[in-house]
Amino acid sequence: MNAIEIKNLSKSFRGMYALKDFHMTVPVGSIYGFIGENGSGKSTTEKLICGHLVPDSGEIKLFGKDYTDAGVRVRVGALIENAGCFPSSSVYANLKMQALNLGLKNIDEEIHRVLKIVRMEDSINIKFKSCSLGMKQRIGIAMALLGSPALLILDEPINGLDTDGMRIMREILVDITKTYGCTVLISSHILGELEKIATHYGIIKQGQMVQEISAKEMESRARVFVRLKTQDMKGAESALIANFKNVELRDGYLFVYDVEKAETVVETLLKDGHVVSEITKNKVGLEEYYVQLMSKGGK
Ligand SMILES: Nc1ncnc2c1ncn2[C@@H]1O[C@H](COP(=O)(O)OP(=O)(O)O)[C@@H](O)[C@H]1O
Numbered sequence: 001m002n003a004i005e006i007k008n009l010s011k012s013f014r015g016m017y018a019l020k021d022f023h024m025t026v027p028v029g030s031i032y033g034f035i036g037e038n039g040s041g042k043s044t045t046e047k048l049i050c051g052h053l054v055p056d057s058g059e060i061k062l063f064g065k066d067y068t069d070a071g072v073r074v075r076v077g078a079l080i081e082n083a084g085c086f087p088s089s090s091v092y093a094n095l096k097m098q099a100l101n102l103g104l105k106n107i108d109e110e111i112h113r114v115l116k117i118v119r120m121e122d123s124i125n126i127k128f129k130s131c132s133l134g135m136k137q138r139i140g141i142a143m144a145l146l147g148s149p150a151l152l153i154l155d156e157p158i159n160g161l162d163t164d165g166m167r168i169m170r171e172i173l174v175d176i177t178k179t180y181g182c183t184v185l186i187s188s189h190i191l192g193e194l195e196k197i198a199t200h201y202g203i204i205k206q207g208q209m210v211q212e213i214s215a216k217e218m219e220s221r222a223r224v225f226v227r228l229k230t231q232d233m234k235g236a237e238s239a240l241i242a243n244f245k246n247v248e249l250r251d252g253y254l255f256v257y258d259v260e261k262a263e264t265v266v267e268t269l270l271k272d273g274h275v276v277s278e279i280t281k282n283k284v285g286l287e288e289y290y291v292q293l294m295s296k297g298g299k
């Protein structure tokens with residue numbers, strides 16, 4: 001079953017389409033990385049799923065039911081834009097307010113449960129405004145986790161976090177899916193981080209889904225490449241172009257794609273008098289995959 005299934009979804013603002021015939025499929029239990037440049041329609045999609053916006057047309061199904069179904073709505077938690085907390089109230093008081101709004105039972109127990117998940121059990125009495133950005137984001141996630149949602153929607157939750165903050169966030173998200181069986185939809189443009197946790201990706205461009213792909217599929221499709229430096233980059237480029245199909249000079253490096261052995265590249269260059277000063281062999285990661293997909297016109 002799919003946690004989210006969207007078909008032919010359109011949404012316009014003042015006659016301009018933010019989403020047009022958009023589709024999306026998010027499998028249950030996945031961490032779905034939602035990628036796209038600014039203004040491509042990520043937040044709009046998330047707000048539509050959460051019912052914060054009304055679509056022009058199209059279909060949104062959550063766990064097989066229409067997204068307006070009251071039974072299904074209570075299974076969705078979201079952090080879009082900011083946590084909506086009262087700055088002068090404590091972490092605990094903010095969570096209590098939300099729990100009351102949701103009509104939850106066993107409120108104290110539930111608050112401790114979510115604070116444990118976001119690793120903030122020791123910070124319950126701190127005022128929200130005194131929390132670091134990383135803590136605020138985690139409180140936002142804790143708020144979204146109240147009532148044990150089966151689907152969590154997070155809009156750019158790792159933006160602006162430091163390395164440590166990102167690591168904790170990663171651990172929390174994996175924990176939420178592995179331990180609690182929750183499905184997570186997370187939009188981000190920090191692809192290197194997303195790549196460490198996402199099981200599926202959806203790439204959106206100008207309000208349309210360009211590609212949906214599982215991390216496994218991406219890994220198996222990923223092209224092998226060699227990246228290197230020499231003294232005379234232009235001369236080396238010519239020598240490589242004469243011998244290899246896919247050669248690119250960019251970002252101060254020469255890239256040779258689809259080569260089995262780095263040695264063959266080094267030999268080719270040596271024959272032409274180029275000494276390699278730095279070389280690595282790698283597989284195309286999410287960042288490169290994304291750049292290549294976009295440069296192909298996105299189809
Ligand atoms: N409330 C709004 N009113 C008018 N235009 C909007 C509104 N929300 C979003 N848009 C427009 O819709 C497009 C998609 O925006 P958004 O979904 O926020 O993109 P993203 O989250 O991918 O950066 C943009 O062109 C944006 O300007």
Ligand SMILES: [Mg+2]
Nearest residue numbers: 042043044155
């Ligand atoms: Mg956005």
